[in-house]
Amino acid sequence: MSTTIRHGYVQTPRGAIHYAEAGEGPPLLLLHATPRSHRAFRHMLPLLAPNFRAIAIDAPGYGASYRLQGRVDMAWFGESLAQILDGLKLDRAHLFALHTGNKIAAAFARDFPDRIDRLVFAGQTHSIIIEGPDREREIRAFCDRFFPQYAASPDGAHHLRDWVATHAVIEGHWWPQKLLTGAEVTPEDIAAAEIRVIDHMQGWRSIVPTYEAILAFDLPAALRGVQAPTLVLELLAANEAHLPRQAERICAIMPRAIPGHVLDADGLTPERRPAAIVEAFLPFLLAETAP
Numbered sequence: 001m002s003t004t005i006r007h008g009y010v011q012t013p014r015g016a017i018h019y020a021e022a023g024e025g026p027p028l029l030l031l032h033a034t035p036r037s038h039r040a041f042r043h044m045l046p047l048l049a050p051n052f053r054a055i056a057i058d059a060p061g062y063g064a065s066y067r068l069q070g071r072v073d074m075a076w077f078g079e080s081l082a083q084i085l086d087g088l089k090l091d092r093a094h095l096f097a098l099h100t101g102n103k104i105a106a107a108f109a110r111d112f113p114d115r116i117d118r119l120v121f122a123g124q125t126h127s128i129i130i131e132g133p134d135r136e137r138e139i140r141a142f143c144d145r146f147f148p149q150y151a152a153s154p155d156g157a158h159h160l161r162d163w164v165a166t167h168a169v170i171e172g173h174w175w176p177q178k179l180l181t182g183a184e185v186t187p188e189d190i191a192a193a194e195i196r197v198i199d200h201m202q203g204w205r206s207i208v209p210t211y212e213a214i215l216a217f218d219l220p221a222a223l224r225g226v227q228a229p230t231l232v233l234e235l236l237a238a239n240e241a242h243l244p245r246q247a248e249r250i251c252a253i254m255p256r257a258i259p260g261h262v263l264d265a266d267g268l269t270p271e272r273r274p275a276a277i278v279e280a281f282l283p284f285l286l287a288e289t290a291p
Contacts, residue, residue: 003046010087015066017084018058023049026117027093028285029081030056031101033267034210035203037063039195040098043274051286052094057084059104061206063199068206074217078107085115094285096120099127099267100210103217110225118290119226120281121250121257122233124267125240130220130250138243143211145169166204173197192271223254229290230257231281235265258291260284 003023009016020038022045032040038056048054060080061068081104085093092115097105102121109116121128126138148165152158173196178189232254234247247259262269262280270277 003049005042005045009064010084012080012083012087014060014080014083017060017066017080017087018064019055019084019088020045021053021055022046023051023053025052027088027090028052028054029084029093029095030054031081031095031097031104032056032059032062033099033101035062035200035207036196037199037202039063039199040270042195042271044270044278047274047278048282051282055088055093059101061210062203064202068209070209071212072209073213074103074107074222075111077104077213078111081105081108082112082115091115092117094118094120096122096281098122098270099124100214102128103214103219103222106219106222106226107217109228109230110222113227116228118285119228119230120233120284121223121230122235122277122281124235124237124265125243125246128232128234128246128250129243130223130246130253134243135219136215139211139214143207143214146207146211148208166200169204170197170200173200192268220253223250226254227256229284230254231260231284232257233260233262233277233281235262235267235269237266238264239266256291258284 006021009018018038028048030041030044032038037058041056045054045056058065060066060077094117095105097120102123105119105121109119126142129135129138148158148162150158150161174193176193179185179193232247232250234245247261251257251259260280262276
C-alpha cells in the first residue's frame, strides 16, 4: 500500500518554506545536505509514516523555499528552523539531520532547547569531524570546487564563469557512473539523476554562503550545549576509512548522546538504502527512556 506524500508551504517572517510530509503522530523534521532538498528523503518518508508525522523541509536557499539574501551563519539557520516550527504550529519536534542539516540542528538544539525532543545527528565521517584543522581540511576537500578562484569582472564575465562551473557540476549529476557503465539501468536510476540535477539547479546560488557558514561554525561548542537526547549516527564510507571514527568522540563531549553506525554508507544511502538508515535510528526515537 502506497503512502500519500503531502506537499505544502509554511509562511515565515523570512519567506515561504516548502515541505513534503507523510504520516501522522509525533512530528519528525528531516534536514537535508547541501545542495539537496526534501527529495533526498523521498524514500524515507513512507518508512517513517507509520510512526511519525515525518516532514522533510527544503531549507532556506534550497528546493522550492525562499532564496538566501547575503551572508548567513548557522545561528541564522537555527532561528529559521524555529520560525518553521512556528509556521507549522508545532511547539517541538524530533530532528533527523544529515550533513549540513546536522549543523543547523546543532545550532537549533543549542539555542532553542525547549523545542526539540530527540536528535539524530547523522553524517559521513568527514561531516561530523569535531577537531578544527581536520574538520576544515576534510570539508574543504569537498567544497572548495564551489568557491571561485577568480575575482569579479567589470563586464560581468565572472557571472558567466559561475554559470559554466555550475554546468560542469550538473554534468556529473546527469551522467553518474551507473548510467555510463552499469550492467543495467532502471527507471529509478534515471529518476535519481534527474532529482540531483533539479536540486542543484534550485540551490546552486546558496552553496557558497552555506559552506562559509559551516566553516565558520564552532561545532564542538554547539554540541556541548545540546541537552536533547541524541543519537550520533555515523555513515561509514569505504573512501573515508583513513579517517578516525567520530561518533564516539562526539558522544564524549555531549551530555546525553549515544553512538550509532551504518556500514558501507555514503551521502546517498538515505536514497539508495533508506531502510538501513531508518532501521538504524527508529528504535532510538521510539524508546521510552532517553540516554
